[in-house]
Amino acid sequence: MKTIDKTTSALHAGHETNLTEGTRAVPIYQTTSYVFNDTDHAANLFGLKEFGYIYSRLNNPTNDILxxxxxxxxxxxxxxxxxxxxxxxxxxxxxxxxxxxxILASNSLYGGTFNLLNVTLPRYGIKSSFVNANQSEEIEKNINENTKVIFIESIGNPKLDIIDIEKVAKIAQKYKIPLIVDNTIATPYLIQPIDYGANLVIHSLTKYIGGQGNSLGGAVVDAGNFDWGNGNFPEITEPSKGYHGLKFFETFKAAAFLVKLRVEGLRDLGAAISPFNAFHIIQGLETLPIRIKKHSENALHIAKWLQNQEGVEWVNYPGLPSSNYHELSQKYLTNGQSGLVTFGLKGGFEAAKKFTDSTQLFSLLANIGDTKSLIIHPASTTHQQLSAEDQVQTGVFPDLIRLSIGLENVEDLKNDLKSALEQTNSKH
Structure with missing residues (x-):
């Protein structure tokens, strides 16, 4: 079979049943380490002369399938x-x-990513500029000779802005800078950033891909389309001190960064996913095509309904014609606009807090992408560490409520929201 749809790939890719004793389900390889054939085999693995399993901080058969x-x-x-x-x-x-x-980054990044770039990385001498990524002139104006990364999200969280990835990718290509796209909210079933020129795609697997709210995980997918030998990344082209002078680009070509990320990023920083979590995320990935479609359908229904409710000041969802990003959604998100909806109440900050405390089906917690519907007031929780100015820049207003629409019956969700609105309106 030369061409396989990604829906089929989510169920079969990476798992050769003849190598796992015929198991139809992916096994959990709950082991820290692996027996070598002999000392020469071990030496070759450690020297990157051949690939295999050494230690589960670097790789693991369950993780490998994922x-x-x-x-x-x-x-x-x-x-x-x-x-x-x-x-x-x-x-x-x-x-x-x-x-x-x-780093040149979109100004609508998720709060945790914004803090990493704005507060933590500068301590190590890595600075960031935040721009409106849909304005080409603003991007080019902020690129300098030390700019080594352009970082955006396909759908911003919680701003829900859609970035014109193709336009940004052309600028990145012009300046020979890799474009990294966080595709967590859209998932590859709504958009594949690589098709539009992205070089690296990042996911929080904790969200829609896992989908059950039970396992943390993350991933980086390499498109294999960036020239790491263009002179801007000497640590990839020059001899590696950690591998006796091995040159990653010369040895691994298009996969140079991917190999370096594993053998140095995981080896030295140690943020390895457990095989148990990888197993759970694989289960979620298998049903993602069905789930993300239903998430999107329910979210659009709720967004339209909220527009007509008393006490609601505004509603933001890319699938609504009123959205500033509706035109881009028609280009990039023709199969749905994912499951996040944001809206504001006429009573402002206090009304938003009251509403958030009044739902029953919607769980108040700091996550998105669960099969169950979730709610949060970002200004007082997830984004409270940001200044008022930075909150607005990332799309967080005092009255903003973020809904992560789940897979429940949509009428039940509406009834829960209606009850919370009635309780809030009676106080304001």
Whole structure:
């Protein structure tokens, strides 16, 4: 079979049943380490002269199957999994960058990523500029000779802005800078950033791909389409001190960064995903095509309904014609716009808190992408560490409520929201 749809790949890619004693389900390889054939075999593995299993911080057969499936559905040459989405981002950036380097990022990043780039990485001499990634002139104006990464999200969280990936990719190509796209909210079933020129795609597997709210995980998928030998990344082209002078680009070509991310990023930073979590995420990945479609359908229904409710000041969802990003959603998200909806109440900050405390089906917690519906008031929780100015920049307003729409009956969800609105309106 020369061509296999990504829906099929989510069920089969990476798992050769003849290598796992005929098991139809993916086994959990709950082991820390692996027996070598002999000392020469061990030496070759440690010297990167051949690939195999050494220690589960670096790789594991269960994790390997997950990595192959993610690469297959995103259209990449391979992937590396991590203990969380944040670990995937930090390990990627710390593998790529050094003191003095510069990151150009979208100004609507998830709060945790914004803090990593704005507060933590500058302590190591890596600085970031935050721009409106849909304004080409603003991107080019902020690129300098030390800019080594452009970082965006396909759908911003919680701003729900859609970035014109193709336009940003052309600028990145012009300046020979890798484009990293966090595709967590959209998932590869709504958009594949690699098709539009992205070089690296990042996921928090904790969210829609896992989908059950039971396991943390993250991943980086490499498109294999960036020239790491262009002179801007000497640590990939020059002899490695950690591997007796091995040159990653000369040895591994298009996969140079992917190999470096595993053998240095995981080896030295240690943020490895457990095989038990990888197993759970594989189960979620198998049903993702069905789930993300239903998440999107329910979210669009709820967004339309909220527009007509008393006490609601505004509603933001890319699938609504009123959205500033509706036109881009028609280009990039023709199969659905995912499951996040944000809206604001006429009573402002206090009304938003009251509403968030009043739901019953919607669980108040700091996660998204669960099969169950979730709610949070970002200004007082997930984004409270940001200044008022930075909150607005990332799309967090005092009255903003974020809903992660689950798979429940949509009428039950509406009834829960209606009851919370009635309780809130009676107080304001």
């Amino acid at each position: 990595e192959k499936r993610l690469a297959a559905i995103e259209g990449g040459i391979g992937s590396v999994t991590f203990a969380s989405g944040t670990a995937a981002i930090s390990s990627t950036l710390l593998t790529l960058l050094k003191n003095g380097d510069h």
